[in-house]
Amino acid sequence: MKVTAFAQLGYRQFPADFETRYDSAVDTPWGLVDPQEVRAAHRDYLDGLMLAARSGLDGLVVTEHAQASYDMSANPSLTANALAYATESEGLDVAIYPAGRSLGK
Numbered sequence: 001m002k003v004t005a006f007a008q009l010g011y012r013q014f015p016a017d018f019e020t021r022y023d024s025a026v027d028t029p030w031g032l033v034d035p036q037e038v039r040a041a042h043r044d045y046l047d048g049l050m051l052a053a054r055s056g057l058d059g060l061v062v063t064e065h066a067q068a069s070y071d072m073s074a075n076p077s078l079t080a081n082a083l084a085y086a087t088e089s090e091g092l093d094v095a096i097y098p099a100g101r102s103l104g105k
Helices: 035-054 076-089
Strands: 004-006 059-062 095-098
Touching (some): 004 035, 035 076, 059 076, 076 095
Parallel strands (some): 004 059
């Protein structure tokens, strides 16, 4: 059996009243975003996928959702490149699957 890890790069620092004040996570106002939290989310995303690779999972799926706050990854090819470099450097035999549009919009 093949086991694949799937992860999304979500922004996790919404205010408690977000659902009552804003239409959706797709058009989140930039003023709500903390750049340090975005950086931390990116690191956690890559760290989690690398943990899956180190744990022996067979594949890693990276996604694209047009930079919405529920998945900030704009281009899965960029993440796939970073993972390809990191997994190859560590000698990990893992498939990497970009899901979604791999070209910028």
